[in-house]
Amino acid sequence: MCKQTKYGPKVHIMDHPLVAHKLTIMRDKHTSVKDFREIVSEIGMLITYEATRDLPLTTKTIETPLCKADMPTLAGKKFAVVPILRAGLGLVDGVLRMVPSARVGHIGMFRDEETLEPHLYFCKMPKDVADRDIIIVDPMLATGGSADMAIAEMKKRGCKNIKLMVLVAAPEGVEYIISRHPDVDIYAGALDDHLNENGYIVPGLGDAGDRIFGTK
Ligand code: PRP
Ligand code: URA
Numbered sequence: 001m002c003k004q005t006k007y008g009p010k011v012h013i014m015d016h017p018l019v020a021h022k023l024t025i026m027r028d029k030h031t032s033v034k035d036f037r038e039i040v041s042e043i044g045m046l047i048t049y050e051a052t053r054d055l056p057l058t059t060k061t062i063e064t065p066l067c068k069a070d071m072p073t074l075a076g077k078k079f080a081v082v083p084i085l086r087a088g089l090g091l092v093d094g095v096l097r098m099v100p101s102a103r104v105g106h107i108g109m110f111r112d113e114e115t116l117e118p119h120l121y122f123c124k125m126p127k128d129v130a131d132r133d134i135i136i137v138d139p140m141l142a143t144g145g146s147a148d149m150a151i152a153e154m155k156k157r158g159c160k161n162i163k164l165m166v167l168v169a170a171p172e173g174v175e176y177i178i179s180r181h182p183d184v185d186i187y188a189g190a191l192d193d194h195l196n197e198n199g200y201i202v203p204g205l206g207d208a209g210d211r212i213f214g215t216k
Helices: 017-027 033-051 089-098 145-156 171-180 208-213
Strands: 011-014 057-063 068-074 079-085 106-111 118-124 133-137 162-169 185-191
Touching: 011 033, 017 033, 017 162, 017 185, 033 089, 033 133, 033 162, 033 185, 033 208, 079 089, 079 145, 089 133, 089 162, 089 208, 106 145, 118 145, 133 145, 145 162, 145 171, 162 171, 171 185
Parallel strands: 011 185, 079 106, 079 133, 133 162, 162 185
Antiparallel strands: 057 068, 106 118
């Protein structure tokens, strides 16, 4: 289930005790790299559950041990999960455990520490990406610059149905993405308070990439 916010129906903030509990462990600066990484993946799975709520179903006839029955089955929509490197990689496994047939596209970006501007350094997508529904994944939506650029790259490639999934969002980032891409649904584990003067989410969880990969 998701909380209602002032941002309207395209913004889905998770409202689930497991997500809240796991995020608190992630936010704790004493949490180990191993635990942090495992929980990123677990929350990824839980948010995917919400982000796939509108998947179309069809019916197929099966035989239970008792009788023939018409039962629901996924209509077979084609998906691609697109992590924003590096930190988004931590979420891929959680999405794939829920949607195992999804393809994976990679988009590499880093945020300039001074200007906070995103820089694109890599983009490799499945050939038929324009025919697929897209879930862009990144643990952090801070200023929104990286997500904006990633969404724009996918639109350039012809993608139409794009969702953005993050663990922690800042109001500044949510507002920026809504203003630039009103068609995109945003799914977040939590909506935090604000960005600090260095562009970090407060209370946040620090540098997601460094905490997933143990680079600091
Ligand atoms: C982090 C994070 C997002 C971006 C969010 O990545 O994973 O991609 O910053 O910030 P924004 O909303 O202000 O653009 P970072 O640039 O630190 O790269 P990394 O994943 O390689 O650590
Ligand atoms: N990137 C991160 O990893 N953390 C933040 O708080 C903001 C951007």
